[in-house]
Amino acid sequence: MVYTHQLNTSLILRIILDGDLDTAWIESMNSVMDDNKILTLASNERIPLLAHMRLIFEIRDLRFATPATVSRAGIIYVSDGRQWYSYCMSWINTMKHLREETRQSLIELFERYEAIFHVIYDIFIDMFRQQLSS
DSSP: OGGGOOOOOOOOOOEEEEEEHHHHHHHHHHHHHSSSEEEEEOOOOEOOOOOTEEEEEESSTTTOOHHHHHSSSSOOOOOSSHHHHHHHHHHHOOTTTTTTTHHHHHHHHHHTTHHHHHHHHHHHHHHHHHHHHO
């Protein structure tokens, strides 16, 4: 068996952990996410997280996460509903060169075609998840 931490590669390897957090194992993950970057299993086996390795947690909530876990992780919160609208507004706000009339027209277009943007957003998220898992 070849372990990913034993591979000599420059490719980025992503370890995707999909599911709810559990208090028993999330504390073990803290050692991986701090400066040590070593996972110690219950069997005392130590697995280093090398520079080409990334951890991605896809979880429903942070109910069991400790402040130590949250402070070590970069968190992206994606809510249900109008999350796409926040992205659109952020994008519009970055374009300082737009006249106010153009800015308002863009906002009106996003609101008028909200159903289409929901579909596009869902397709984008699915493509992003597929890319991460490959």
